[in-house]
Amino acid sequence: MTYTATVVGANGFTGGELCRLLVGHPNFDLVQATSRSNENRTLGHAHPNLRDIDLRFSSPDDLKSVDTLFAATPHGVSMSDIDRFQDAADTVVDLSADFRLPAESFYDDYYDGHSCPELLESAVYALPELNREKLSGAAFIAAGGCNATATILGLLPLVENGVLDGDEQVVVDVKVGSSEGGASGGEAASHPERSGVVRPYAPAGHRHEAEISAFLGLDVAFSVHAVDMVRGASATCHVFPEEPVSKADLWQDYRGTYDEEPFVDLVAGGGGVYRYPEPKSVAGTNRAEIGFELDPESERIVVLSAIDNMMKGSAGQAVHAANIALGIDEKTGLTQRGLHPVGAP
Amino acid sequence: MTYTATVVGANGFTGGELCRLLVGHPNFDLVQATSRSNENRTLGHAHPNLRDIDLRFSSPDDLKSVDTLFAATPHGVSMSDIDRFQDAADTVVDLSADFRLPAESFYDDYYDGHSCPELLESAVYALPELNREKLSGAAFIAAGGCNATATILGLLPLVENGVLDGDEQVVVDVKVGSSEGGASGGEAASHPERSGVVRPYAPAGHRHEAEISAFLGLDVAFSVHAVDMVRGASATCHVFPEEPVSKADLWQDYRGTYDEEPFVDLVAGGGGVYRYPEPKSVAGTNRAEIGFELDPESERIVVLSAIDNMMKGSAGQAVHAANIALGIDEKTGLTQRGLHPVGAP
């Protein structure tokens, strides 16, 4: 079965990534891609990887009636336009932060409040590893934040298996690429300033803490650093369990959670250059790499989690969730393989 | 129909790229991948993008009998092992320089001679845009060099249409990524030394001149610079035609040569960031982007050509040629789409 689809905000990085996935997806037919600034221009004008696609950006004011609408708009737009989106499509997948948190209090604490909190409970958080059942048949889906996604995937097996129950100390130190900042640029995002950085842009108070709290029940100590790559988010989670754990038990926990997951790979060390999860290894793919080390000195579990922030951390997650919602085989359109070697994707 | 395939030298970058393409190709069944240094280790040990592939490196000394053998060995190996390769497979595709030039004199001039020059004429140069007919049914194929491929693709329409006939001045200034140097490393290739460079590693005397001479009949002034990317080769060809040419005529020439080509895209300028060919736009794909500008001041045609050196410049070209040789639809297994944004792939 084929579903017609619209991408709102298709000019941006996430919107472009959605278009890339949808034009290669056998069950979607991308019929509309909106952009105010590039109206009437080809998709290839903004996204050189879509030069062969015969579609032009249209105005976001004239939404076609479609089966599925993906909104890749800046935070705040979906809040105000959600009625139009839902009128235009049976299934709405929002990639902004506007509906990803389950209660108004999160928006009061981490954002500038919410204009339609009554809709929050109707939106399903898109992460399949967390919410596969709720996603089935869902009409309103909200994709997670990339840093939160990397963290949640890293810690989920510890929560599911009782190693973490909310009282333990957890420090999460995230490193992210520049695509996270979006296509709009700005001084800090300019190449001369952004190149070669290790920039602690959110040592404390990052908004993605809210998702980790909401969906894992953990209040983690969370810091985010910008590093020199374009795609990628890497979460190093320093976990101090209350009881000692063995490596064997941990592997059992991680395997139990992820062995059936099509997009999570456990990276089990061994030798070689790529013995731990790395964003390079998953760039351009919907895969997450998860691994860990045990530090006997500090009785610490060091969980390592790597994703492509544009894929598993955003557009790929959205399509994955839409697949599940619509009853499509969930891997469809998301099996792109990564590259080796690859620079700073 | 499915063809069994072996990759010799699968531990290296080009060998790994071949494996990536073959495991995703519906008409090939990768049954052997050899590596002396990583014998018995999984492909994923060397290539993190192949972690899911259930195959281990085997010794290059024990070649299975297969339909097609791809040799991605250092220059010189194929010369000495060609008998073994041809005994093991009906179709041999060599990715080294050992058989890509059509006459012994080239090896005398640019290499250290040749040990079996009598075989040179049986090898078909793999570039389909040049040799599609000869490739059909070919049993012995030699893939081109990446810098030569970028250059030949840029200049071919000018040769085919008589703008260039060998007497004109042509300067080719190539910029390449670090993957061209292979996986073996070395001081100049180390990250601290190689990072951020504009390094004129072959201002004159680059071996790929030989291919341009052999297949286009042009003696170009050729220089190659290492720049900071991993994948990619970009050729800027400064062409001084004997007669003035118009932009319209040139477009007609380029369209005439490439309109039917599945892997060559003409990039026609216009506005936006990506108005010229760029390696970033084709990274991870088998596409070549070709474009040009006319410089009225110097009566110069500036031809711009961009490829992924690992794909169109090597492994992709090899699989493309093998498709043609074996009668498989030539696009099969080579339709990966690029990414946007992407860093320094």
Add this chain to the structure above:
Amino acid sequence: MTYTATVVGANGFTGGELCRLLVGHPNFDLVQATSRSNENRTLGHAHPNLRDIDLRFSSPDDLKSVDTLFAATPHGVSMSDIDRFQDAADTVVDLSADFRLPAESFYDDYYDGHSCPELLESAVYALPELNREKLSGAAFIAAGGCNATATILGLLPLVENGVLDGDEQVVVDVKVGSSEGGASGGEAASHPERSGVVRPYAPAGHRHEAEISAFLGLDVAFSVHAVDMVRGASATCHVFPEEPVSKADLWQDYRGTYDEEPFVDLVAGGGGVYRYPEPKSVAGTNRAEIGFELDPESERIVVLSAIDNMMKGSAGQAVHAANIALGIDEKTGLTQRGLHPVGAP
């Protein structure tokens, strides 16, 4: 003797570089640094390397009376404000393009004309290797463009020694870093788009052609590519002499021109990683590295020239010229040594 100095446009990259040089210069006393957008903020707010400097940006509307004023404003500003600059200071050094060309016709051909062409002949082009005598005592100095500087330095010995007299074919292929685009950013300059590029941003028609024509008497075929570094300009000049030349003669020519020059180093090949000029080797310094190879095949001289576009290509050149104009030892304040290893400065 100490000269008071003002930097106009100190918020930008070139202005910041001027401040860096002047605060470390024993004969200058930086008393004013103007910035409209950062008025009243410390220099360190814009330039982290100046955090220890106890000076705040002031309005460009209130210029103090000083000995020397350096204008690092966008093109066009100096044209309209030159009277104010000259009223405020005995010596004015302009780093924009507004006065660097010696005749109005260049501004008609390459820019949008000129509003005060009668002043052009009073401005001395700042490149000491070309104009040392004229600079002595000069009250109005115009620094060269970075790409032109790299090119002129590479070709000057050939012109001085009659190898080039204007009739020969010369192709100049320049690779530049992102700092050339200035601090104002923009979509093409954003890290996700600019990272990892080989982008032919001016295949033809670059404005710096005008300087090469004006000061060397050469109409070169000129193309500029953006590559992934922040600082640096590298010019590869493909020169086709009318008469054959020997390597020994060329070295004699280059030594004759540069042996006494304090900021030009001839890089004579040999072995090792750094056997040719490279922008990395001169980053952060006022040095130019110049070298060449002879290509017997194409009877071509490949001249290689590397500078830091912010230093020898702009602020360093300006201070160097000011030193000469004011009778200060010309090396003063410009002897910073480069780093090794260094990434993509």
Add this chain to the structure above:
Amino acid sequence: MTYTATVVGANGFTGGELCRLLVGHPNFDLVQATSRSNENRTLGHAHPNLRDIDLRFSSPDDLKSVDTLFAATPHGVSMSDIDRFQDAADTVVDLSADFRLPAESFYDDYYDGHSCPELLESAVYALPELNREKLSGAAFIAAGGCNATATILGLLPLVENGVLDGDEQVVVDVKVGSSEGGASGGEAASHPERSGVVRPYAPAGHRHEAEISAFLGLDVAFSVHAVDMVRGASATCHVFPEEPVSKADLWQDYRGTYDEEPFVDLVAGGGGVYRYPEPKSVAGTNRAEIGFELDPESERIVVLSAIDNMMKGSAGQAVHAANIALGIDEKTGLTQRGLHPVGAP
């Protein structure tokens, strides 16, 4: 007064950095630089920033008698050659790990034991912020590790002021550049593999833990990641104090410890791009930038510390310590200013 100096292991990155500092230092006269592999070649052969230096590498087997010897040899060499070094010079500064820890037990736990543990107590750890008094007149100095240096500088004020006394949870997440791996290369250090990484190369068990334990009395949870830069080490220290602390108190602590320190700058937030410590801001300098944020949610102090691993983390620290040992003004030869903008130094 001028001291003659030898650098042993001058071919490597740290050795080259020592040479750079010593040739620019008014109180040192570099008379010998040893390298086995580059014997008789000029310093400029290995280090392009030293092309003007008229000195050739000599054999490490023939050490001249000098005032001061700096050993920049791989770990293990100083242990076996310390007698020769001390015979050759009155003052020996070792930059390896061989003598930096104060007790044999550390070498048993973190290294492969020690061959002359009786000498350990005669070596003074070089970090002046920790050991200024002991360094005065010292004849045997051992420079700290770069990751340890960044961490110790970040946490020292908390220890000195009793915020940390050894019982608190401290997680240190370090990001380092590729120069840390040295000049010898290897597969993981090759540009194609190392470019664009966030690679957790030591999630647990890093040897620099030993120094933090030895000199701060803290057992921190320590992880090190390789990121894409050449120079630089950035430590993010997540500190959980037993008692709540105020930002004002913390600033008082940090100012108390560092206000008189010539090479430590407190970066106090505010606006702008560079409101936190960053390796880019200190690249090429002997400065450390230190700052912090308070996270009310997790009652966490996030301490941020950035150094150039080659300077403050190694060669600069060594020269700083030698200055103090010899009674030279301690800033001498170490006042190089950083660059802005700068890429990935």
